[in-house]
Amino acid sequence: MKQKKVVIIGAGVVGCSTAYYLNKMGQRDVTVIEQGPLFETGGSTSHAPGLVFQVSFSKVLTTLASQTVEAFKALSTDAHPSFYSVGSLEVAHTPDRLEDLKRKAGVASSWGIDAYVLSPEECLQKSSLINKDGIYGGLYVPSDGIAKPLRAVEEMTSFSKSCGTKFYGHTEVTNIEVVDGEARAVETSAGRFEADLIICCAGFWGPRIGEMVGVTIPLQPMAHQYVFTNNLEELAEEEQEVSMPLIRQQDSSIYFRQVFNGLGIGSYQHRPFPVELNEITKYGEAKDMPSVKPFTPEDFEKPWQDAIEFIPSLKQAGIKKGINGIFSFTPDGMPLLGESQKVRGFWVAEAIWVTHSAGVAKQMAEWIVNGAPTVDLELCDINRFDTYAQSPAYYKPRSIENYEKVYDIHHPFMPPETSRNVRISPFYTRQKTWGAYFNEKAGWEQPQWYEANDPLVRVYEKIILKREGWSSKYWSPIVEAEQLHTRQHIALYDVTATKKRLEIKGDGAVEFLQQLTTSNIDIPIGHVMNTLMLHELAGIKDEIRVIRKSASNFHVLCTGPVEASWIQKQLSASSQVVIQDVTEKTCSLRVIGSKAKKMLESLASDFFVENKWVNQRAKELLIGNISVLAVYSSYAGMDSLELSTNNDQGLQLWDLLFEAGRPYKLIAAGDRALEALRIESFALRSTKDFWSEHDPYEIGLSHMVDFNKSTFIGREALMARKENGPKLHLMTLIIDDPTMVVMGYEPVFDKEKVVGFVTSAGYSYSLGKGIVYALLLPEAVNENTTFDIEYFGEKYKAQVMKNSTVVV
Structure with a gap:
C-alpha cells in the first residue's frame, strides 16, 4: 500500500x-x-x-x-x-x-x-x-x-x-x-510535524483545531x-x-x-x-x-x-x-466523521462516545486506506451540514435540544423545536395561508400537509385508512386525502428541499460525468437520465438525475450535501470543469395528477401540447414571464412535471399555477402524501431503501450499469461483486392486514429466523393493501414467498408481490 x-x-x-x-x-x-x-x-x-x-x-x-x-x-x-x-x-x-x-x-x-x-x-x-x-x-x-x-x-x-x-x-x-x-x-x-493526512480526534477541543484550518466542527x-x-x-x-x-x-x-x-x-x-x-x-x-x-x-x-x-x-x-x-x-445526535471538503487531507473523528469508539476507528481506517468504509457513514459525514447549519446560532441550540431529549421516546416524524425557520422557500407565505403543518427537511421548512385540505377528508372518508397508535402520531387523515386527491385530480408539491442541485459545465464535463456515473451520460441535449454513482468498493454512493442543458452544461440533482461534496472531491485540480451549487437560489414545484396534462396544456406554451409530452425530457422555457426548467416524467402512473425557477420568481410561479389549476381542482399537498405516492409507485429512494453498503444488483438497479463504458468509479469492484453474487435482495412485500401500517426497520422473519428488515413502508389505495420494501437474505428469497413482519412484538403476514417492478 x-x-x-x-x-x-x-x-x-x-x-x-x-x-x-x-x-x-x-x-x-x-x-x-x-x-x-x-x-x-x-x-x-x-x-x-x-x-x-x-x-x-x-x-x-x-x-x-x-x-x-x-x-x-x-x-x-x-x-x-x-x-x-x-x-x-x-x-x-x-x-x-x-x-x-x-x-x-x-x-x-x-x-x-x-x-x-x-x-x-x-x-x-x-x-x-x-x-x-x-x-x-x-x-x-x-x-x-x-x-x-x-x-x-x-x-x-x-x-x-x-x-x-x-x-x-x-x-x-x-x-x-x-x-x-x-x-x-x-x-x-x-x-x-509534516503530514499528508491529519485526523482530528480532539474530542470537545475539536472545534478549536477546526478553526486553525477554517473548518467548522459543529459540536x-x-x-x-x-x-x-x-x-x-x-x-x-x-x-x-x-x-x-x-x-x-x-x-x-x-x-x-x-x-x-x-x-x-x-x-x-x-x-x-x-x-x-x-x-x-x-x-x-x-x-x-x-x-x-x-x-x-x-x-x-x-x-x-x-x-x-x-x-x-x-x-x-x-x-x-x-x-x-x-x-x-451534535445537531442531529450523530458523530462527525470523514475528510472535509473545504480542506483536503484534513479528516475528523469527533463527537464520539466510548460506545462507538473502536467501531468508528475501524471504519475511519478503512475509509482512508481503501477509499471507502464497509459501513455506510453518510449520516455521520462531516460534510452533511450546509452553510446554514455551521452557524453556532443553529447548531448550539439544536445540540442542546438533543441533550434534553436524549432519553425521550423518539418518533421518526417528531419535529425539532429549536433552530427553525432557517431556510424558507418563496412559497412559504402561501403555505402558511393554507395552514401548512411544517417539519424541517435539510434546514427547510417543509409542509407535511395543509389544514386547508381538511374538507377533503369528508370527501374521501369512506376510503381513507384510519391509523391508530404509533403510526397516528404526527399524522393527519389529511395526508391520506391529499394522496387520494392527487390520483383523482391534481396537486402541487413544493420539492425545493428534496434534492441538492448542481450545475456542472465546461470543457471535459461529459468525460467527468462518464467517470462519475455507471450509465452512458453522453445523452442528447434536453434529455434526462437517472444513473448511479458508486464508491471505490462499488457501493451505491447515490442515485442522481442528470439533465443535459447544452453540449457542455449539465444540471445534476443529488440527494444532499454529502453526495454533492463527494462529486466535488472527484474533480482534479487541473480540470476545466466548474461545479456550481445552485440549491440556494433555486426553488421547485412538482405538478402531479390525472389532470396534470389538461391543466398544463392550458398554459401558453408549446411545450405542454399533448403530442410534445415525452417522458424523461427537459426544456428551458417561459411560462408567462417566468423562466423555468421543466422536466417531464411519469410518477405513480400519473403525469408529473417538475418546474424549477429562481427564487425571485417562485411566488409568481405558484400563483400562476394555482390560477391555471382552479378548473381542475388543484390543491397544494404536503411531503407526506408525496412520500406515500412514491412508495405506491414502487419507486426507490437513495439513503432510505439503499445506501453505500449495497450494489446495483442487490437493489434491482442493474439496468443503470453500462459495462460498455471503459471505466467508471467502482467498475472493477462491481464486476467482482457481481461475480460473487448478492448479499441481500431488495423485495416488495404486500401486507395482508390493511390496518397495519409499519414505519420502517421492522424485522422480517422466515418462521423464527430473521432474514431481513423493512426499509420503506406505505399504503396503496389502488391495491387496498400495505406495501413494504425489505432487504432480505438471498436464500430466503429463493425459497419463500411468505414472511412475517414483527411490529411492536406482534407478527403479521406479508407476501412477496408477484411481478412487481421497482422503478426510480
Whole structure:
C-alpha cells in the first residue's frame, strides 16, 4: 500500500483506536499528538462511565457499537479485561415506554442483536436491587456491557508502537499549515510535524483545531451529572468491578452501573449545562481533569430521589462524590466523521462516545486506506451540514435540544423545536395561508400537509385508512386525502428541499460525468437520465438525475450535501470543469395528477401540447414571464412535471399555477402524501431503501450499469461483486392486514429466523393493501414467498408481490 504521513491529534480512545486500525491495515508512518499526558489525557475518555448499550434505532450507530464490543473483547486479557459482558436492562415505568422497548427489540433483531422483552418479575431476576413496583416490563440485551477504554488503549498503543507509531504527550497543537487547500503540517509546542493526512480526534477541543484550518466542527460540549455511591449492603461481598447488568431507567432519565461495591449513577434529568471552549482549562491548570466541571448537588436532588425509589438501598448508602463530566453533542445526535471538503487531507473523528469508539476507528481506517468504509457513514459525514447549519446560532441550540431529549421516546416524524425557520422557500407565505403543518427537511421548512385540505377528508372518508397508535402520531387523515386527491385530480408539491442541485459545465464535463456515473451520460441535449454513482468498493454512493442543458452544461440533482461534496472531491485540480451549487437560489414545484396534462396544456406554451409530452425530457422555457426548467416524467402512473425557477420568481410561479389549476381542482399537498405516492409507485429512494453498503444488483438497479463504458468509479469492484453474487435482495412485500401500517426497520422473519428488515413502508389505495420494501437474505428469497413482519412484538403476514417492478 502507498504509505502516507498521518498525524492524529488526540490520544483518547478514538485517536489511539484509529492509529491501531491504520497500523493493522499496514499503515506505518503514524504520529499521535496529545496536549495532555499519555494516556489518561483529561478528555472524556478519562471519566466516561463506559456503558455500551448497543441497540439504537440507527443501524449505523448499532453497527459501530457492536464493532466496539467485538474490538474491546479481543483486546481483553484475563488480568485486565477491556470489556465486561454483563448485559443491559432497560426498564419501562409507563405503558408507552414498554411499547417503545418492544419496537426496540424489533430493530435489534433487524440489526442482528439478541434482545428480549421481559416481564417485571423477569426484570427483578436480572437485578435484585431494583424495586419492581411500577415497572411494566423491560428490555434485556445480553451482549451489552461495560467498556474499559484506558485498558483497551494500553493494548492498542502497545501494538501501534511495535509498528513504529510515535506518541507525543504534553504537546499542544498551535497551528495547522494549509497550502493550496491541502493540509500539509501540524505545528506544535514540540515542533513541526509534516503530514499528508491529519485526523482530528480532539474530542470537545475539536472545534478549536477546526478553526486553525477554517473548518467548522459543529459540536456543543455539554456537562453531564454522574455520581459514585458509597457501598451498598447487597454488594458488600462483591469482588469484581462489574457483575450486574447495566440498568437504564429512561422514564426518569437515569442510568446505573456497578462499581465494585457501589454504583455509578448518571442523570440526563437536570437542566442543560452547555460549556464553551474558553471555559475549559488545559490539563494541569485545573484541580480536576479538564473534562470535569464542579458538581452541582442541587441539580441532582430530584434524580437522587428517583434513584432511591427505584433502588431503595441507595438511601442508606448515600453519595460518595459527583462530577459534571463534559462530552460532545451534535445537531442531529450523530458523530462527525470523514475528510472535509473545504480542506483536503484534513479528516475528523469527533463527537464520539466510548460506545462507538473502536467501531468508528475501524471504519475511519478503512475509509482512508481503501477509499471507502464497509459501513455506510453518510449520516455521520462531516460534510452533511450546509452553510446554514455551521452557524453556532443553529447548531448550539439544536445540540442542546438533543441533550434534553436524549432519553425521550423518539418518533421518526417528531419535529425539532429549536433552530427553525432557517431556510424558507418563496412559497412559504402561501403555505402558511393554507395552514401548512411544517417539519424541517435539510434546514427547510417543509409542509407535511395543509389544514386547508381538511374538507377533503369528508370527501374521501369512506376510503381513507384510519391509523391508530404509533403510526397516528404526527399524522393527519389529511395526508391520506391529499394522496387520494392527487390520483383523482391534481396537486402541487413544493420539492425545493428534496434534492441538492448542481450545475456542472465546461470543457471535459461529459468525460467527468462518464467517470462519475455507471450509465452512458453522453445523452442528447434536453434529455434526462437517472444513473448511479458508486464508491471505490462499488457501493451505491447515490442515485442522481442528470439533465443535459447544452453540449457542455449539465444540471445534476443529488440527494444532499454529502453526495454533492463527494462529486466535488472527484474533480482534479487541473480540470476545466466548474461545479456550481445552485440549491440556494433555486426553488421547485412538482405538478402531479390525472389532470396534470389538461391543466398544463392550458398554459401558453408549446411545450405542454399533448403530442410534445415525452417522458424523461427537459426544456428551458417561459411560462408567462417566468423562466423555468421543466422536466417531464411519469410518477405513480400519473403525469408529473417538475418546474424549477429562481427564487425571485417562485411566488409568481405558484400563483400562476394555482390560477391555471382552479378548473381542475388543484390543491397544494404536503411531503407526506408525496412520500406515500412514491412508495405506491414502487419507486426507490437513495439513503432510505439503499445506501453505500449495497450494489446495483442487490437493489434491482442493474439496468443503470453500462459495462460498455471503459471505466467508471467502482467498475472493477462491481464486476467482482457481481461475480460473487448478492448479499441481500431488495423485495416488495404486500401486507395482508390493511390496518397495519409499519414505519420502517421492522424485522422480517422466515418462521423464527430473521432474514431481513423493512426499509420503506406505505399504503396503496389502488391495491387496498400495505406495501413494504425489505432487504432480505438471498436464500430466503429463493425459497419463500411468505414472511412475517414483527411490529411492536406482534407478527403479521406479508407476501412477496408477484411481478412487481421497482422503478426510480
